[in-house]
Amino acid sequence: MKNVIVGQSGGPTAVINSSLLGVFKTAKTMGAKTVYGMRHGILGLLKKDLVDLGTVIRSELDMDLLKRTPSSFLGSCRYKLPDPSSDEKTYKDIFGYLTELGIDAFFYIGGNDSMDTIAKLSDYGARIGSGIRFVGVPKTIDNDLAVTDHTPGFGSAAKYVATTVKEIIRDGLVYDYPVVSVIEIMGRNAGWLTAAAALAKGEDCEGVDAVYLPEHVFDERKFLERTSELLNGRSAVIAVSEGVKTADGRYVCEAGRSVDYVDAFGHRQLDGTARHLAALVANKFKIKTRAIELSSLQRCAAHISSRVDMTEAFNVGAAAVKAAAGGMSGIMIALDRVSDDPYICVTHPCDVKSVANIEKKVPLEWITDDGTGVSDEIVHYIYPLVQAEIAPLWVEGLPHHILPLKR
Amino acid sequence: MKNVIVGQSGGPTAVINSSLLGVFKTAKTMGAKTVYGMRHGILGLLKKDLVDLGTVIRSELDMDLLKRTPSSFLGSCRYKLPDPSSDEKTYKDIFGYLTELGIDAFFYIGGNDSMDTIAKLSDYGARIGSGIRFVGVPKTIDNDLAVTDHTPGFGSAAKYVATTVKEIIRDGLVYDYPVVSVIEIMGRNAGWLTAAAALAKGEDCEGVDAVYLPEHVFDERKFLERTSELLNGRSAVIAVSEGVKTADGRYVCEAGRSVDYVDAFGHRQLDGTARHLAALVANKFKIKTRAIELSSLQRCAAHISSRVDMTEAFNVGAAAVKAAAGGMSGIMIALDRVSDDPYICVTHPCDVKSVANIEKKVPLEWITDDGTGVSDEIVHYIYPLVQAEIAPLWVEGLPHHILPLKR
Numbered sequence: 001m002k003n004v005i006v007g008q009s010g011g012p013t014a015v016i017n018s019s020l021l022g023v024f025k026t027a028k029t030m031g032a033k034t035v036y037g038m039r040h041g042i043l044g045l046l047k048k049d050l051v052d053l054g055t056v057i058r059s060e061l062d063m064d065l066l067k068r069t070p071s072s073f074l075g076s077c078r079y080k081l082p083d084p085s086s087d088e089k090t091y092k093d094i095f096g097y098l099t100e101l102g103i104d105a106f107f108y109i110g111g112n113d114s115m116d117t118i119a120k121l122s123d124y125g126a127r128i129g130s131g132i133r134f135v136g137v138p139k140t141i142d143n144d145l146a147v148t149d150h151t152p153g154f155g156s157a158a159k160y161v162a163t164t165v166k167e168i169i170r171d172g173l174v175y176d177y178p179v180v181s182v183i184e185i186m187g188r189n190a191g192w193l194t195a196a197a198a199l200a201k202g203e204d205c206e207g208v209d210a211v212y213l214p215e216h217v218f219d220e221r222k223f224l225e226r227t228s229e230l231l232n233g234r235s236a237v238i239a240v241s242e243g244v245k246t247a248d249g250r251y252v253c254e255a256g257r258s259v260d261y262v263d264a265f266g267h268r269q270l271d272g273t274a275r276h277l278a279a280l281v282a283n284k285f286k287i288k289t290r291a292i293e294l295s296s297l298q299r300c301a302a303h304i305s306s307r308v309d310m311t312e313a314f315n316v317g318a319a320a321v322k323a324a325a326g327g328m329s330g331i332m333i334a335l336d337r338v339s340d341d342p343y344i345c346v347t348h349p350c351d352v353k354s355v356a357n358i359e360k361k362v363p364l365e366w367i368t369d370d371g372t373g374v375s376d377e378i379v380h381y382i383y384p385l386v387q388a389e390i391a392p393l394w395v396e397g398l399p400h401h402i403l404p405l406k407r
Numbered sequence: 408m409k410n411v412i413v414g415q416s417g418g419p420t421a422v423i424n425s426s427l428l429g430v431f432k433t434a435k436t437m438g439a440k441t442v443y444g445m446r447h448g449i450l451g452l453l454k455k456d457l458v459d460l461g462t463v464i465r466s467e468l469d470m471d472l473l474k475r476t477p478s479s480f481l482g483s484c485r486y487k488l489p490d491p492s493s494d495e496k497t498y499k500d501i502f503g504y505l506t507e508l509g510i511d512a513f514f515y516i517g518g519n520d521s522m523d524t525i526a527k528l529s530d531y532g533a534r535i536g537s538g539i540r541f542v543g544v545p546k547t548i549d550n551d552l553a554v555t556d557h558t559p560g561f562g563s564a565a566k567y568v569a570t571t572v573k574e575i576i577r578d579g580l581v582y583d584y585p586v587v588s589v590i591e592i593m594g595r596n597a598g599w600l601t602a603a604a605a606l607a608k609g610e611d612c613e614g615v616d617a618v619y620l621p622e623h624v625f626d627e628r629k630f631l632e633r634t635s636e637l638l639n640g641r642s643a644v645i646a647v648s649e650g651v652k653t654a655d656g657r658y659v660c661e662a663g664r665s666v667d668y669v670d671a672f673g674h675r676q677l678d679g680t681a682r683h684l685a686a687l688v689a690n691k692f693k694i695k696t697r698a699i700e701l702s703s704l705q706r707c708a709a710h711i712s713s714r715v716d717m718t719e720a721f722n723v724g725a726a727a728v729k730a731a732a733g734g735m736s737g738i739m740i741a742l743d744r745v746s747d748d749p750y751i752c753v754t755h756p757c758d759v760k761s762v763a764n765i766e767k768k769v770p771l772e773w774i775t776d777d778g779t780g781v782s783d784e785i786v787h788y789i790y791p792l793v794q795a796e797i798a799p800l801w802v803e804g805l806p807h808h809i810l811p812l813k814r
Binding site for chain 1: 418419446447450472476477478479482483484485566569570571573574575577578579580581582583588606607609610611612613641697700702703704707708709710711713790793794795796798801802803804805806807808809810811814
């Protein structure tokens with residue numbers, strides 16, 4: 001290997017930098033001279049805003065800090081490459097620059113949008129006879145990538161969700177009057193992460209009382225009926241996906257919005273679901289309610305990462321480099337669960353087009369018929385992914401992170 | 408010692424059960440036959456709803472689980488004893504029942520309301536010549552108790568706040584466009600916990616850009632001016648107390664309320680401050696904003712407790728038993744910081760009346776003149792309280808807790 005380049009795209013996860021380390025360390029071991037990092041994904045490449053990763057990851061300590069550091073170390077973007085038929089100049093620029101840098105292999109750590117970037121670049125490269133290999137490295141807390149058994153980043157987010165939900169359930173036992181807690185969990189269209197709330201149940205915890213995923217139509221009347229059944233002089237904890245929608249296709253959170261958060265990019269913020277439902281319950285049953293949004297901590301609470309997840313995140317990065325070194329391109333490294341118990345999982349390359357732009361949702365047979373719970377199958381599926389811990393490097397009482405890149 | 412009784416009152420903390428263990432273990436060591444626990448505080452005593460703690464804390468493992476379990480193990484209440492002059496029957500009932508149970512000493516783990524209970528009971532006991540000792544054990548995440556240097560429960564909440572704020576700051580660096588994150592932190596009238604956000608700053612973290620405490624009048628115009636200074640093509644993270652008020656005495660959150668959450672007890676829920684301010688910023692500057700409420704996890708995220716805090720919580724419980732055994736009554740065990748560096752802190756008894764019903768606020772000289780930050784003094788004050796860790800007992804990938812009491 002000569003030089004390689006790597007970027008991170010889309011929303012971060014608690015272990016996305018473990019994949020970056022997997023790429024960096026393996027490429028160095030395999031003889032890469034320079035490992036370039038794109039600042040803010042492909043945008044950094046277009047702007048020639050790169051960093052020589054060897055100058056910022058300088059020691060074993062740096063490596064151990066990097067893999068424990070949340071957020072995308074290189075920065076991220078949400079940018080979709082244009083189609084080469086409509087804008088070939090962008091591709092010419094990219095390939096010209098990559099050639100100038102002496103790049104052998106290009107790695108992109110991201111979700112299904114990022115795999116579209118890998119697909120387009122490898123297709124274009126094949127067309128012009130470029131020898132550069134393009135390999136995708138999966139990540140997302142949403143676990144919505146196709147082909148792969150699960151996605152790095154999901155396990156740590158699931159561990160955070162299950163742990164905090166368990167703590168909130170215990171907290172709810174404190175008073176001698178009923179309290180309904182509604183916990184809002186990320187997942188616009190796929191309910192994987194919300195389903196992780198079901199893992200809180202165990203010999204020391206009663207578990208959540210209801211779970212609502214976006215795959216099932218949400219009905220406010222049935223929600224209130226179910227809540228009334230739950231309330232029997234006792235408290236209840238309800239987990240709900242931010243993305244639940246009513247039969248007319250409207251997000252539940254849109255009903256509970258005082259100020260409309262439409263950001264500069266026209267994206268609506270999908271919060272307010274828990275708040276709206278908690279207000280409904282409070283008004284209907286005249287009891288105390290709490291709305292809890294787990295918010296961006298789901299993707300950045302690196303202090304409670306899953307070691308299984310962190311290891312797999314590293315492994316997909318490392319496998320991507322090995323696949324590229326073996327001449328593969330236009331692929332993504334997927335995870336293949338060989339065995340459930342004992343849990344054994346291996347990496348394998350798959351055609352990136354079988355992943356790009358596709359959302360994998362929770363199968364309806366893993367949701368109870370009334371839409372208020374999940375089956376044991378999904379608990380068994382998630383369970384191995386939240387196992388084992390990796391302690392932060394505690395400095396001055398707080399988890400220490402690698403120094404951020406200079407702006 | 409014959410028998411003793413203990414209760415927990417007010418909002419829980421991550422280490423309130425460490426104080427319970429301090430009482431239980433020390434009383435047992437000192438020869439107490441039965442250690443009774445009141446279910447849901449003094450209400451449990453009035454209803455004769457007690458538990459023999461020896462039947463539920465049966466092993467060393469139980470003890471280690473108990474101190475790592477969030478929420479009040481015995482349950483809690485928010486009940487203020489009537490004045491004996493208006494309702495002597497309640498007191499006669501309590502003392503009659505305590506005598507029947509052969510109680511030597513009564514311990515109450517709580518905040519300034521709970522210390523009022525200790526004051527009233529010890530006064531009444533002295534009047535009727537009862538030999539029962541009444542001792543208060545401090546706890547609160549708000550750190551608003553008088554006399555004591557700080558309050559057990561605060562250090563763990565501060566560690567949670569500083570850690571998660573640090574993770575959120577890192578998360579905010581991910582995109583190449585500015586994002587303003589507004590983080591709402593508990594503290595109705597006292598800003599101690601919000602000030603803990605300032606601890607995120609270090610060599611690996613730029614820290615929060617502004618901190619707003621309830622001790623300083625909040626001015627929306629100045630807030631927007633300050634935010635506009637911060638935004639310089641870069642992201643900003645702002646920590647704000649849920650209890651900030653404008654000059655006319657209104658809570659800022661009341662402005663941002665779509666549905667009014669007044670619970671069955673007439674308490675308004677103080678959330679919505681971050682949401683309101685984030686909407687203000689989004690509308691004014693047309694940029695992406697995020698509102699993050701740290702919510703009840705501040706008091707129940709036992710997975711990231713401070714070991715200093717947990718040890719001190721145990722110590723105040725243990726010291727309470729020793730003080731009672733030495734014949735003291737009508738006192739609370741306070742913490743006395745003997746030295747800042749190295750940090751050395753001892754327990755000492757104080758008159759419970761010097762604590763009851765008083766709120767200790769952040770001194771104004773620890774807040775910057777413009778009200779947008781805190782001084783180094785408060786960071787130095789909080790710093791030792793968040794030091795050192797105590798790992799959860801991880802079982803099946805999640806922190807394990809002691810079995811909850813049966814309803």
